[in-house]
Amino acid sequence: MAIKSLDALKAKQKEFKDQVSLRNEGTSSSDRIEVLVGLATCGFAVGADDTFIALEKKIKEDNINAKVTPVGCIGYCHREPTVQVNIPGQPPILYGDITEDKVTLLVDVVLKEQKILEEFYLEKTFDKAVL
Amino acid sequence: MNTLNIHVNGRPMMVKKGITVLEACHQAGIKIPTLCHLNLEEYGIVNKVASCRICVVEIENRATLVPSCAEKVYEGMHIKSDSLRAINARRNNLELLLSNHPFECLTCTKNLTCELQSLAEELNIRDISFTGKKMDYPIDHSSEAIVKDPNKCVMCRRCETMCNDVQTVGVLSGLRRGFDAVVAPAFNLDMLETSCTYCGQCVAVCPTGALTERNDVPRVWKRLSNKNYHMVVQVAPAVRVALGEMFGMAPGSISTGKIVTALRRLGFDAVFDTNFGADLTIMEEARELVHRIEEGGTLPMLTSCCPAWVKFIEHQFPDMLDVPSTCKSPQTMVGAIAKTYYAEKVNLPSKQIKVVSIMPCVAKKAESARPELSKENLHHVDYTLSTREFGHMIKEAGIEFEALPDGDFDNILGESTGAAAIFGTTGGVIEAATRTAYELLTGDPLEHIDFEELRGLEGVREATVTIGDLDLKIGIAHGLGNARKLLEDIKAGKADYHAIEIMACPGGCIGGGGQPYHHGDMSIIKARQKAIYDIDKNTPRRKSHENEMVLKLYQDYLGDPYGEKAHDLLHTCYTKGERI
């Protein structure tokens, strides 16, 4: 389905309004949680792919209304694997060092209890150009 | 605007648009040393890799130095050729090259003709600041024609340009990278194992001793010293118009008589002329052409005098081996006749006769060694020397070449016509064949002997010669890249020539890989060519079939031209090769 005009493109953009606002500010009209997992070379090198699989499994098992999305590298090589947890109504939070074995902890504490996991909390040190 | 205003070392000057900084400096009376640069513009060959960094100069407002050979002038350019920075860089780069070069000048084939050596002298190199690892590759002595010593390579890439762009043989390529980079055949194979044609154009342009012809002079001296052998020598048409250059004579000086005298003084028992073989070749080749035209044989017919070209078609177009004429080359014809007919005349067994050829060519060395160019296990030709090697023998013997009186070739295999003389230049063989074919086909005497339309230096030429009611279509190519174009046209059915002449070297044999180095000076090639046509013009007989000694040879010994005995002795066959 080719997109042939600026208007058609903008219409398409609108479909993802929630997704963008959830990732940027943590607001969404839905209450579904989204977890972004950094899956670039640096992440793969320390098992981010295992983290990703474990997250999907755990979320399914625990029947949580959440979606796991693979993304690129956010630049925090020293704390890979990194994940960003976007809970509707809360600011998005980055966690580092989330290897496979930390997945249960992350899901239980952050997704279920909606608490912050201090030990793995990563301070976001950048601002970005919003187009 | 065809002129530009520039400054060279502060001096304003007006120069032609499109010239290089090197040329501009030259016009300003400034000499800038070069090494990798090679300009054969009239052949369309310019080696402008700008890799040696010897010719660097400073250009105002340019952060780094600039290679003058490859940089074009522009309006308002300020060139500083004599800045300390440029001078230091040139010396520094030359020292770097020398730090990776074997110091074998005394015994190097290129001693005193080496461009690197001259440069070291010119730039006053006395100490080399750098020491370190040097290249250490085995020397390739595998072939009969060319010796490759990679340790003397300066990576100017001239040979690669010749082998790939000009000759399209594609044997040489840069291999590896960095300090280990070297120009070599695939997988660093020995030359013998490749499809090298031994055309010697790489040798002709190599600035150092990295690529040289195999030195056969010691073997010849050895045989000359052995009185058990009857030493026969022959001289190719292109040698006589170039050898003089090695003795300070002007390019294009004709030194046939001096050559004969020199050869006698060196101790040869019989001094023959390859031109005799050339006339003999025409007797066979013109008939073969007429035969192919009249009997519906394979057309076009390609000439087969040039061994590099023969090797080229064997390896590059192995499915087209029915197109070249089956005639042997003039040098091997002379060798074959010397060891049979002449041997009978002087009442000597063939094996007691040793034939030496003086050739403008490197590939002739390899040709002489081909097994099929022999009879009863004796090669027709035993030793082949290049023009350069011959010159060195004369020098070694202390002969003052310029002062020699003229001598005459020995009888039997010494007489030749003007048609044979022009074998030495592109277009010559086919002109000679046309002169004879004309009379063969029409039965009428040929009035206009000079076929101007077949002459010149253009890479590919074509002409139509009207012979009776036949329009004989002729194609000519010199340089193997041009030959490839013609062959591809034939293969594609696009060419409807009757006959094609191909010579591997640019200009033909006058520009051969074994000639005195012309260092890319086209005026030298032109002077040699003019001399060739002068010899033709001044020879009383100018058609091969009028050569009385050749006619006598048929009468006494061979029987009919293109007949059975002639086939046995004067024709050959070709072998399919691989392209490696």
Place this chain on the structure above:
Amino acid sequence: MDTVVKDTLQYRIALRNCGLINPENIDDYIAVKGYEALAVTLEQYTPKKVINIVKESHLRGRGGGGFPTGIKWELTAREQSDEKYIICNADEGDPGAFMDRSILEGDPHSVIEAMIIAGYAIGASKGYVYIRAEYPLAIDRLETAIKQAKSYGFLGNNIFDSNFSFDLELKLGAGAFVCGEETALINSLQGLRGEPTKKPPFPSVSGFRQKPTNVNNVETFANIPAIILKGSDWFNAIGTDHSKGTKVFALAGKINNVGLVEVPMGTTLRDIIYEIGGGIVDDKQFKAVQTGGPSGGVITEENLDTPIDYESIRNIGSMMGSGGMIVLDEDDDMVEISKFFLDFTQDESCGKCTPCRIGTKRLYEILERLTNMEGSPEDLDLLEELAQNVKDSSLCGLGQSAPNPILSTIDRFREEYEAYAYRTKRTTYAIDDNKCIGCTKCSRVCPVDCITGEVKQVHVINEANCIACGACYNACPVDAIIKP
């Protein structure tokens, strides 16, 4: 947890989507206004207008050269030719730089979009991404992205119903650093040895297949969609007088927060290293930061407060390069560091020109002589003279910048070179008499038993047997061991 997004030093333009969108889903990109710049370009702008926007943004080549991108586009646009090409240089080769890979892995569509815009601007209908074969994941994601862009009609014929058509292909490199140089890259694209050729002629006049060709680097392209949508004024507001926008750096070495950072031009190294990078590992002493990879140099403490842009970084003796930033601490030996870089460049030299082929080898050999304690003071002069010549007379950027690591370190740390040249550099550990308390810990861990001393007496290292393993150094509780 009051402020999650604080007032940050980093500002991300090129990396704006990295880590925030699914790179394998084009809709994720469209959601953040992906391909809108392309739509606007094709529907509203003439090629000339696009070039003007880029020119006015003052965006400069992020591959290291810093050449104004808009002018490069204009030079290629003004050539008359039946075919022109856009090439994306993704042959990131600096040891220690990986920003291009991260962009391609995290946000491939932004590069594709920019290439289409560039194609429209200069009149090219074909583009190539020349990418390192060592980046399989980036290759995968680019391939997926190209397929998706085709299915949405962003690549192919009549894009956005304009008459403009553009196609994109991936071309793999094969492990040659020199192919980052654009003429070498073009040769490699044509299936040849990646040897550079002399400029001029520039690729804008005669490049790929002898046609006008525009080559830009990944990070440069990644800036384009943002510039088109937000305008050149927005971009001009970021950065310094002569260098606008941001620069991505790959921060590595002896630093706590190793990673990718993107900061406005003009940020100081101190901020990058200490604020963003979290300072030096184990709180060791900062010694220098190496920037620009094998083409660059070192920057020392005294220049840490210089706002970094293309010019200032050159003035303090280094290079922007592609953005590798390696932090060195007190333990690093600067002569060894230059040797490391020269080993790299002499290995990566294509071998074409004399100064680079033989010169870098000789430079490396001199450094090897020095570090093997076989050098002499004359070697230092030779080193400097040769380095200057290689810089002056090499054919391409690789050779011209290969000596920079030497020239820069010899300028800042001459005493380290001299210690080798005069052979006064200690190669073994020693014990500080004043600090040693005679605890015997060092002698107990020494694997070759070369430390002797009575309990509570000053210990001594027998230098002849010391293998410089450093075990004693780590064991000493009072810092009495002196490093070589």
Place this chain on the structure above:
Amino acid sequence: MTTIDLDYSTLDQTKLDDLTAYIDSLEHPEESLIHVLHRAQKLFGYIPYNVQFFVAKTLKIGAARVNGVVSFYSFFNEQKPGKYTISVCMGTACYVRGAEKVLQKLLEKLEINKGDVTEDGLFSVKDVRCIGACGLAPVVTVGEKVYGHATEDMALDIIDKYRGDLDGN
């Protein structure tokens, strides 16, 4: 006919067919030499001389040109690599964190030079340019497996581990 083996008839015919089909599918075969070589290396694991010769023949270009390209690019192997290729990252980040020592330890233990294969054909060791795992510097990889924060001791363990792997098989 030559001192080195260029005979490609001994190679796996299906792989050669694959390569030929790939070449036939290319719009600009000669220009795509590097891609053809990538394909060849994927098929054969490395690019021995006879494969290079086959490529030259199929592309109708000189073998020297092919060999010139293969030997220029470090990604292409002309020698058969070991069963396990141990790669040590030599990015600057890894270097300053001691990658050189790890590399030397590996070479010393296996008694080979960089790029060579152990006599038993098990291991080859090479240095590679930055693989982008700078956060884990120094990094060693064996196939897909990444070992971060590598030390000399770890290098020895890696060798033992893969030797053991083989014993287990």
